[in-house]
Amino acid sequence: MATLLLGVVYFLLATPIGWLSRLLHDPLSRRRSRRTVSYWIVPAGRADAPGERSRATRITS
Amino acid sequence: MSELILGVSAFYHDSAAAIVRDGVPVAAAQEERFSRVRHDSSFPARAVGYCLDELGVSLPDVSAIAYYEDPRLKFRRVLATLIGAAPTGFASFRETIPGWLGTGGKLDALGNVRRELASLGRGPVPGIVARRHHESHAASAFFPSPYDSAAVLCVDGVGEWATTTLWHGRGTELTSLAEIRFPHSLGLLYSAFTYFCGFKVDSGEYKLMGLAPYGEPRFAELILERLIDVKPDGSFRLNMGYFAYLRGQVMTGRAFEKLFGGPRRTAEGPLTQREFDLAASVQKVTEEVMLRLARTARDRTGESVLCLAGGVALNCVANGKIVESGIFDEVWVQPAAGDAGGALGAALAVAMTNGARREHTGRGRDAMSGALLGPSFTSAQIAAYLDGRQIPHQRLEPGDLPGAVAAELASGRIVGWFQDRMEFGPRALGARSILGDARDPSMRSAMNLKIKFRESFRPFAPAVLASEVKDYFDLGQESPYMLLVAQVAAARQVPVTDTGATGIDLLRVPRSTIPAVTHVDGSARVQTVTADGNPGFHALLTAFRERTGCPVLVNTSFNVRGEPIVNSPHDAYTCFMRTNIDTLVMGDFVLHKSEQPPWSEESDWRSEIPLD
Incomplete structure (x- = not known):
């Protein structure tokens, strides 16, 4: 039963989303480019972005 | 408060x-x-x-x-x-x-x-x-380091998204500068080859590193052409067409097998020249990427010292290459880098x-207190254990212990050394160690086959008095956590005669005056020992040097293959009795195998410990 439910979710929901996202962009940045100078990502806008001190997220208390 | x-x-x-x-x-x-x-x-x-x-x-x-995380x-x-x-x-x-x-x-x-x-x-x-996975790694690398400020590099398999991160540590702050994200991972590239060569992922990577010196890196160019695109600044992307970990629970697929000439080696199957060469090749690529990452870390931060953590920072050969390159004045590696x-x-x-x-x-x-952050046992606790089981032993005066144990080691005996607080991290650093004479050409095979019951290709590591490290190894800085590999000093090397040995047999060819800890490429995974970091172990090395003139001992973890390092006196005594360790030293208590009662267990203990 669980496998059937997971199959429904996977093939009717995850698969179309996966196809669509791969059509529109490169969600896992799989493409390589000889012309690209660097693959580094600057984590801008995050709590631990350059110049900003990282902060803890209090999840429970 | x-x-x-x-x-x-x-x-x-x-x-x-x-x-x-x-x-x-x-x-x-x-x-x-x-x-x-x-x-x-x-x-x-x-x-x-x-x-x-x-x-x-x-x-x-x-x-x-x-x-x-x-x-x-x-x-x-x-x-x-x-x-x-x-x-x-x-x-x-x-x-x-x-x-x-x-x-x-x-x-x-x-x-x-x-x-x-x-x-x-x-x-x-x-x-x-x-906290995020790589922030935890970065904090473990920088905050306990001896530096006010440093470049910080974390490289591992994967946590959340990041697989490689570059940070600038200053005072009590860590600033994230750049990162590389999953699925592109140097750690997973290394794990893919670990898997392909028949070893366990997240466990056998250090075996692949130990295998590398037996091979030629003839696949390195192929790896760089097909599997990983590395930019001059060390950033990289993997060609996911060759890896299976996005869609399954295995690391490599058919394309990988086709590229490297057939299916993966089965676990415990025979090791062939292909596995040696694959190990040498991925190791060479890993070192090249790590060197480029280190140069970028230096350029981006302007710092003269580097802190490392993440599973790839346990690759002490790559760490040694960074030290040797002189990109940084000094490198500090978190002892529990994983x-x-x-x-x-x-x-x-x-x-x-x-x-x-x-x-x-x-x-x-x-x-880090020498990474000695685990449990310790008082003399009273050890005595209670020994007396409670009527285990034969002698108790020495603390001042007599180093000399007595040094004499045992100098006579070729293998000693289980159980002292002080247990190490935190994967390495035994002289608190839960098996020790032997590094000068003894037969010590390596004795330890591998009769004590550790592990693969014969794996080398052992030396512990050396920090004050004498330069006499024995080409290492320009301390390595207290056994996470740097360096060449044995030229003065300690001996001429190698062509014996016709190939593959694993190369390990039997003496290459230095300390053959038990010299790998086939003349390298050694060095631990430097100071009186500050571990006074008891330092006293033992000093006593051994006074007796033999040699300040180096074989230091391997106190366990058998597949088993965690011993923690308690019971664990230590059990390991002592299951193996051919000659002498067990727990605190001030000395136990000789020849005086122990026969050891028997209801079942074969070796079948109960899964192979690693």
Whole structure:
């Protein structure tokens, strides 16, 4: 039963989303480019972005 | 009033707990040492209990619990990966998703931590704080380091999204500068070759590193052409067409097999020249990437010292290449560089956020206490164990112990050395060690086959008095945590005659005056020992040097293959009796094998310890 439910979710929901996202962009940045100078990502806008001190997220208390 | 932060890493591999007091690590241990399950991934209940007991506190005395990664962010990565692989990854989806969802699922890791802590009966559970996986690594690398400021590089398989991160550490702050994200991972590239060569992922990577010197890196160019695109600044992307970990529970697929001439080696199958060459090749590529990353770290931060953490920082050959390159004046590697160290890093990160200071840097020393952060046993406790079981032993005066043990070692005996607090991290550093004479050409095979029961290709590591390291090794800095490889000094090398040996037989060819710790390429994984870092072990090495003129001993972990390093006197005595260790030294107590009663067990213990 669980496998059937997971199959429904996977093939009717995850698969179309996966196809669509791969059509529109490169969600896992799989493409390589000889012309690209660097693959580094600057984590801008995050709590631990350059110049900003990282902060803890209090999840429970 | 001191502030205590308890760090926890759990539910993946190498679960651990650590406590920091006002930003200083005071207790830390991996759960495997208590549960006796290697790389134990379960909640580290016993490690937490030990940390609390070590300080004589309970949970209400702790200001916060720090968890080593963000489970929600990690789940988003898992989900994105599974969706990205659809429709080819249903088997992986079916196996993975149920483990994340529902009560007790990994998505509720923080709730699970809360429930597990509450079940310990140690009082109300304080607030739980999640830090990102690589932030925990970076904090473990920089905050306990001896530097006021440093470049920080973290390289591992994967946590949430990041697989490689570059940071700038200054004072009590860490600034994230750049990162590389999953699925592109140097750690997973190395693990893919580990898997392909028939070793266990997240466990056998160090075996692949040990195998590399037997081979020629004839596949290195192929790896760089087909598998990984490395830019001059060290950033990289993998060609995912060759890897299977996006869509399944294995690392490599048919394309990988086609590229490297056939299917993967089966576990425990014969090692062939192909595995030697694959190991040499991926090791060479890893070193090249690490060197480029180190240069970028230097350029981006302007710092002259580097701190390293993450599983790839356990690749001590690559670490040694960074030191040798001179890119940095000095390199410091967190001794628990893998995920166990995440518990410590998360706790340190929270402590610094809460205003802790790093006073140890003023003393020019790191804050790791020689990584001796685990349990210790008093003479009374050891005596109670020995007397309770009527185990024959002698007790020596503490001042007589180094000389007596040095004499045993000099006469060729193999000694189990159980002293002080247990090490935190994967290396035995002279607290839970098996020791031998590094000058003895037969020591390596004796230890491999009669003591450790492990593969004969694996080399042993030397512990050397720090004051004499340059006489024996080409190493320009200290290596207290056995995480740097260096060449044996030319003055200690001996001419190698062409014996016609190939493959693993090369290890039998003496290459130096300390053959038991010299690998086939003339290298050694060095541990430097100081009186500050480990006074008892330093006294033993000094006594051995006085007796023999040699300040070097073989130092390998006190365990057999597949078993965690021993923790308690019982663990040590059991390992002593199961193996051909000649002498066991626990505290001031000396036990000789020849005086022990016959050892018997109901079943074959070797069948009960899974191979690593």
